Amino acid sequence: DGGITQSPKYLFRKEGQNVTLSCEQNLNHDAMYWYRQDPGQGLRLIYYSQIVNDFQKGDIAEGYSVSREKKESFPLTVTSAQKNPTAFYLCASSIVRTYNQPQHFGDGTRLSIL
């Protein structure tokens, strides 16, 4: 089945540690996105990429980094500079520049601090 796979489902980070969240899609979508959601809050855009080897900061990029070496993959690294990383992280993908094409989401990764 086509879709977006995020792993792991749950992740724990120690102080000073960098952790990487995986996102893979087989929908042949050009664009991929990372969002953060805090309890009871809306989605906030961290980074997005519309083409391989290119990505842009979203609204809350500080303390995060990404790469887009392959069309199918858009990993997110939560660095030690992100002082409050506990949240629900969602990866999404979409077709670009086409009318009325929605985003599709993975089932998310919950990150907590140990």
Add this chain to the structure above:
Amino acid sequence: RKEVEQDPGPFNVPEGATVAFNCTYSNSASQSFFWYRQDCRKEPKLLMSVYSSGNEDGRFTAQLNRASQYISLLIRDSKLSDSATYLCVVNNYGQNFVFGPGTRLSVLP
């Protein structure tokens, strides 16, 4: 002013009721509109796209008013399983998707 605004609710309605949500957007260049539903601790899932002429999918009806820059979602004959947060999403051609904060719906037995 936020780019996409929704009443956060919660809307508490009895089973079988009809409930409507509105969403306003500020960017007049917006071209694509969607409603997503998000269950507690889950990812958002597409409920329906919103077309200019309005569209219906079973008990759900979506409307777009470009002049007033709002979209609406009507749920008829509410079920317990409709309890969720409903997210309004707006997209400008070639630009990013902008999410509203969501409206919580609780359907009560």
